[in-house]
Amino acid sequence: MKALFHNPYVLGLGVTILSYLALYGLKKILCQRISKFFHKTSSKWDEIIIHTVEQTTHLWMVGTALFVAIRFIPYPKGWNETIDSAFFILTMIQFGIWANYLLDKWIQITINRKIRTTPAAASSIGVIQLLAKIFIFSAVLLFTLNNLGIKITTIIAGLGVGGIAVALALQRILGDLFSSLSIVMDKPFVVGDFIVLDQYMGEVERIGLKSTRIRSLGGEQIIISNSDLLGTRIRNYKRMHERRVAFVLSLPLMTKAEEIRNAVSLVSAIIHAKERLRFDRCHFMRIGNVSMDIELVYWVLSDDYNLHMDIQQDILLAIKKAFESENLDFACPIQTVTVEPREFVMRTEGLRSENEKQVRPVSS
Numbered sequence: 001m002k003a004l005f006h007n008p009y010v011l012g013l014g015v016t017i018l019s020y021l022a023l024y025g026l027k028k029i030l031c032q033r034i035s036k037f038f039h040k041t042s043s044k045w046d047e048i049i050i051h052t053v054e055q056t057t058h059l060w061m062v063g064t065a066l067f068v069a070i071r072f073i074p075y076p077k078g079w080n081e082t083i084d085s086a087f088f089i090l091t092m093i094q095f096g097i098w099a100n101y102l103l104d105k106w107i108q109i110t111i112n113r114k115i116r117t118t119p120a121a122a123s124s125i126g127v128i129q130l131l132a133k134i135f136i137f138s139a140v141l142l143f144t145l146n147n148l149g150i151k152i153t154t155i156i157a158g159l160g161v162g163g164i165a166v167a168l169a170l171q172r173i174l175g176d177l178f179s180s181l182s183i184v185m186d187k188p189f190v191v192g193d194f195i196v197l198d199q200y201m202g203e204v205e206r207i208g209l210k211s212t213r214i215r216s217l218g219g220e221q222i223i224i225s226n227s228d229l230l231g232t233r234i235r236n237y238k239r240m241h242e243r244r245v246a247f248v249l250s251l252p253l254m255t256k257a258e259e260i261r262n263a264v265s266l267v268s269a270i271i272h273a274k275e276r277l278r279f280d281r282c283h284f285m286r287i288g289n290v291s292m293d294i295e296l297v298y299w300v301l302s303d304d305y306n307l308h309m310d311i312q313q314d315i316l317l318a319i320k321k322a323f324e325s326e327n328l329d330f331a332c333p334i335q336t337v338t339v340e341p342r343e344f345v346m347r348t349e350g351l352r353s354e355n356e357k358q359v360r361p362v363s364s
Contacts, residue, residue, distance in 0.1 A: 012073040019065035027056050048105045055101045060094040063087060085148055096140040103132050130209065176210040179226035183207055188230075193238035197229065240303040242278075245312060249319070250291035250331035260284050260292055263328055267296055270318045276301050277311055291331035 031050050067087045075083075107129055184207070189195050193204050195214070202216035212229055214222040249267065251260060264282055271279045280297040287293075300308045323330070 009073060012069040015069035015072055016062075016065045019068045020061055023056075023061040023064060027053060027061075048102060048109070051105065052098055052102045055097050057094060057097065060090055063090045088147065089144060092140050092144045096137055099136050099140070100133055103136060104129055107132060175227045176225050179230050180207065180209050182230060183212070183226060188234055189236050189238070193236055196235040196237065197224075197232050200224070237303065243300040243303060243305075243308050244280075244297070245300060245308065246295065246297045248285065249294045249296065250288070251294065252329055252331045253287075253291060255292050255328070259326075259328060260294070262326060263323070264294060266322045266326065267294065267319055270315060270322065271296070271298050274311060274315065276307070290333055 030053050034049050034053070064087070067083070070083060183189070189204055191204050191207060195201065195204060200214065200216065200222050202214040202222055204212065205215050205221070206213045207226075209226075211223050211225050214224065216222050249263070251263060255263075261284075264284055268279070268282045271277070271282065278299040278301060280299060282294065282296050285293045285295040300311055302308070322328075
């Protein structure tokens with residue numbers, strides 16, 4: 001039994017187990033201590049740091065325990081550099097996981113805080129997180145290769161040449177990606193905006209790296225690639241602060257001048273009496289082929305479409321009631337067809353004679 005404890009491999013196994021348990025216990029103690037420390041404050045950094053510590057992988061703890069224990073085990077001297085390099089790579093991977101999680105959570109908290117005052121920030125969280133991950137793992141990879149003695153300048157040059165080939169092969173996907181970045185930076189629209197493009201319209205639900213999802217008025221989801229989206233004209237109704245309304249009232253051609261003047265005054269008075277709108281103008285616009293036309297223009301002081309329709313309904317009902325009280329009529333399109341009797345008789349007689357010719361019996 002005594003000889004067994006003097007066995008270096010048994011000793012190394014014991015050190016491995018003890019080192020792993022020590023690291024695992026340290027991880028739990030750190031989480032508890034940090035939680036108690038930040039519990040006294042209103043900062044959200046406690047959750048970020050605790051969850052970052054919890055991202056410590058069992059693989060790294062086992063690797064660290066083996067790295068400590070291997071010092072008690074005889075091994076060839078040429079393995080020193082290999083063991084150190086392997087442990088360094090494992091540590092850098094763990095560091096990348098910590099840094100990625102820490103930065104990811106910080107971005108989420110920062111963006112969510114800005115969403116309360118700036119809803120447009122919700123559109124950028126996905127792209128920012130992706131760029132942060134690419135930056136972190138690229139930096140970790142280059143730092144690891146540089147410390148392992150590998151010349152990264154050659155690799156960077158090779159990646160530049162390879163990147164050109166990949167860019168040519170994936171130019172459609174990369175085009176959508178850069179269009180996504182353009183949407184995030186320029187913000188022609190954000191999540192929650194109601195937009196119209198060509199024959200499509202709806203509310204923006206999500207701005208992704210390759211496509212944007214729009215919920216149409218019919219309920220279906222419309223998916224459009226970002227490059228196609230930026231290649232068309234977009235009408236953003238969410239950015240509308242006021243809504244201009246213009247329509248035409250048509251009076252019969254027989255309407256007298258004083259009646260037209262009276263109609264213009266009635267309509268103007270109705271608009272002036274309404275709230276939450278700004279009167280622009282009301283004019284006798286033209287003498288048409290079948291009607292006398294009055295044009296009415298006003299501004300609704302809101303972007304709410306339902307409010308606009310409620311106000312327009314009230315205005316039309318008030319105009320209808322006022323016209324009825326003043327015995328004013330609206331123009332109705334009438335088509336008059338005039339037929340000369342003589343031509344009609346001649347055509348009828350001609351048709352009748354042709355029919356008689358067709359049915360006349362043949363004499364023997």
